[in-house]
Amino acid sequence: MEKTIRFHLNEKPLEVSCPVHWTLLELIRDRLGLTGTKGGCREGECGTCTVIVDGRNVNSCMMLAVDVAGRSVTTVEGLERNGELHPLQKAFIAKGAIQCGFCTPGMLMSAKALLDANPRPSRSEIRKALSGNLCRCTGYEKIFEAIESVGAGEIFDVDDGVWQAIEQVQKPRD
Amino acid sequence: MKPFDYYEPTSIGEACSLLGELGPAASLLAGGTDLVVRMKRGVSEPVGVINLKTIPGSNEIALEGGNVRIGALTRLADLAVSPLIRAKLPALALGADSVGTPQIRNLATLGGNLCNASPCADTAPALLVSEASLQISGRQGTRQESIASFFLAPGKTTLSAGEIVTAIIVPVPSLLTVQTFIKLGPRKSGDISVVNTAVSLSFDGGRCARARIALGSVAPTPLRARETEAWIEGQEASSIDAAEAGRRAAEEVRPISDLRGSQEYRKEMVSVLTERALSSLLQKL
Ligand SMILES: Cc1cc2nc3c(=O)[nH]c(=O)nc-3n(C[C@H](O)[C@H](O)[C@H](O)COP(=O)(O)OP(=O)(O)OC[C@H]3O[C@@H](n4cnc5c(N)ncnc54)[C@H](O)[C@@H]3O)c2cc1C
Ligand code: FES
Ligand code: FES
Numbered sequence A: 001m002e003k004t005i006r007f008h009l010n011e012k013p014l015e016v017s018c019p020v021h022w023t024l025l026e027l028i029r030d031r032l033g034l035t036g037t038k039g040g041c042r043e044g045e046c047g048t049c050t051v052i053v054d055g056r057n058v059n060s061c062m063m064l065a066v067d068v069a070g071r072s073v074t075t076v077e078g079l080e081r082n083g084e085l086h087p088l089q090k091a092f093i094a095k096g097a098i099q100c101g102f103c104t105p106g107m108l109m110s111a112k113a114l115l116d117a118n119p120r121p122s123r124s125e126i127r128k129a130l131s132g133n134l135c136r137c138t139g140y141e142k143i144f145e146a147i148e149s150v151g152a153g154e155i156f157d158v159d160d161g162v163w164q165a166i167e168q169v170q171k172p173r174d
Numbered sequence B: 001m002k003p004f005d006y007y008e009p010t011s012i013g014e015a016c017s018l019l020g021e022l023g024p025a026a027s028l029l030a031g032g033t034d035l036v037v038r039m040k041r042g043v044s045e046p047v048g049v050i051n052l053k054t055i056p057g058s059n060e061i062a063l064e065g066g067n068v069r070i071g072a073l074t075r076l077a078d079l080a081v082s083p084l085i086r087a088k089l090p091a092l093a094l095g096a097d098s099v100g101t102p103q104i105r106n107l108a109t110l111g112g113n114l115c116n117a118s119p120c121a122d123t124a125p126a127l128l129v130s131e132a133s134l135q136i137s138g139r140q141g142t143r144q145e146s147i148a149s150f151f152l153a154p155g156k157t158t159l160s161a162g163e164i165v166t167a168i169i170v171p172v173p174s175l176l177t178v179q180t181f182i183k184l185g186p187r188k189s190g191d192i193s194v195v196n197t198a199v200s201l202s203f204d205g206g207r208c209a210r211a212r213i214a215l216g217s218v219a220p221t222p223l224r225a226r227e228t229e230a231w232i233e234g235q236e237a238s239s240i241d242a243a244e245a246g247r248r249a250a251e252e253v254r255p256i257s258d259l260r261g262s263q264e265y266r267k268e269m270v271s272v273l274t275e276r277a278l279s280s281l282l283q284k285l
Helices: A024-031 A087-094 A104-117 A123-129 A141-151 A158-170 B012-025 B035-041 B076-081 B083-088 B090-097 B110-115 B124-129 B226-232 B242-250 B263-284
Strands: A002-009 A012-019 A050-053 A056-059 A072-074 B005-007 B026-029 B048-051 B061-064 B067-071 B133-138 B141-146 B151-153 B164-171 B176-184 B195-204 B207-216
Touching: A012 A024, A024 A050, A050 A104, A056 A104, A087 A104, A087 A141, A104 A123, A104 A141, A123 A141, B012 B026, B012 B048, B012 B133, B012 B164, B026 B035, B061 B083, B067 B083, B076 B083, B076 B090, B076 B110, B083 B090, B090 B124, B090 B176, B090 B195, B110 B124, B110 B164, B124 B176, B124 B195, B124 B207, B176 B263, B195 B263, B207 B226, B207 B242, B207 B263, B226 B242, B242 B263
Parallel strands: A002 A072, B005 B048, B026 B048
Antiparallel strands: A002 A012, A050 A056, A050 A072, B061 B067, B067 B164, B133 B141, B133 B164, B176 B195, B195 B207
């Protein structure tokens, strides 16, 4: 059984038909081709599939796609503005909050949902808000720092600051 | 997931008739955080899925007379932050806030947590200590059932074919009442309870007039430690021995050993959690 649904995806209205037994994750990745959102456990445990629906972060692997009819969905692709990264994305790069990057889209979406509701969260509020997102690489500390830095209004200019720093680190020592 | 037919009723009446027509081959969908996992694993293979979220007004929290009425489709995240729930039924706010992860709580509903009938459902102990009841609609009309008799076994409730839980009715305590909820799990987030407990104590002039202790994950259904409650009642707040109450509560449970904990460990933890919950409440007085 297929159903046609209308909803907003990354602020653009969209009409799409999909099987009613598809999850939102399947719709986003397999039909709409937005592969920024990842599928990990697909059982609600890891959070890498996190998207924002009507302002709340949810596991897109746990939701039927038909459930977003009439609602507004934001995926990681919806973060940048006019080709410029979102402050959270810049901060993640600058603070070294990304290693393999598999958890990053989900981390960013949970962080965005938090900052939209609470622009200056405390460290414990950040920890709680991200408690549904697992990371196997970073040890979380850098991720918390990145989110804190955005809350504190520090903006990182990726083009001149961070990349030069990375190049220097990577240069072999004499 | 296996394909299914999908329905979006717009009233409880319509949902009940759909459920009646389709029979046991149909599943009700609330937040889906239990059902979708079961469908993915092939444990549930419904022919029809009836989405309850398309019924308007089924997710409201309201004070009605001496009761708080919580629509069955209320999301756990909303319950956890509701000023009314936090003020009047703090154990329920804590229980709701301890389920799964933030993303799960943004989807999961109170009705789903109860109808799933897991012995470790984290909202059940708080509702047991508050002596809540469920409003249930079926094709024959509506009925009300106490939460104390609602759970029959893991995954089984007294809901009969075609019945839907529409609301949870919780009496607001009238005496001076303190409540709490504690969950023990391997991780702070995203794990289900090895043992959970809710305690509610009501006082009348320094004496405990009503003690309620509920425990989860320690028997086929969440249960009350009734003998321990009776032992506490009538005592002066200052003379209640929390450690002794914990030992008594441990004698009332019938846990099993499974991958999350052994029978012995669970019994010991019932004692520890009950003591902790009681002492933290007694300190607040
Ligand atoms: C990663 C993860 C972590 C979890 N952690 C916890 C945890 O820590 N603690 C905990 O208690 N649970 C946990 N759960 C289980 C689940 O999230 C909760 O039980 C949740 O409250 C279920 O609600 P739902 O609305 O999503 O239910 P659904 O999946 O929609 O429904 C559950 C069952 O109840 C039936 N049902 C739902 N609503 C009604 C109704 N109104 N009337 C009649 N029948 C109904 C459905 O048909 C289905 O059989 C976890 C789940 C996941 C995936
Ligand atoms: S893929 Fe959805 S939580 Fe892991
Ligand atoms: S960066 Fe690899 S999982 Fe988080």
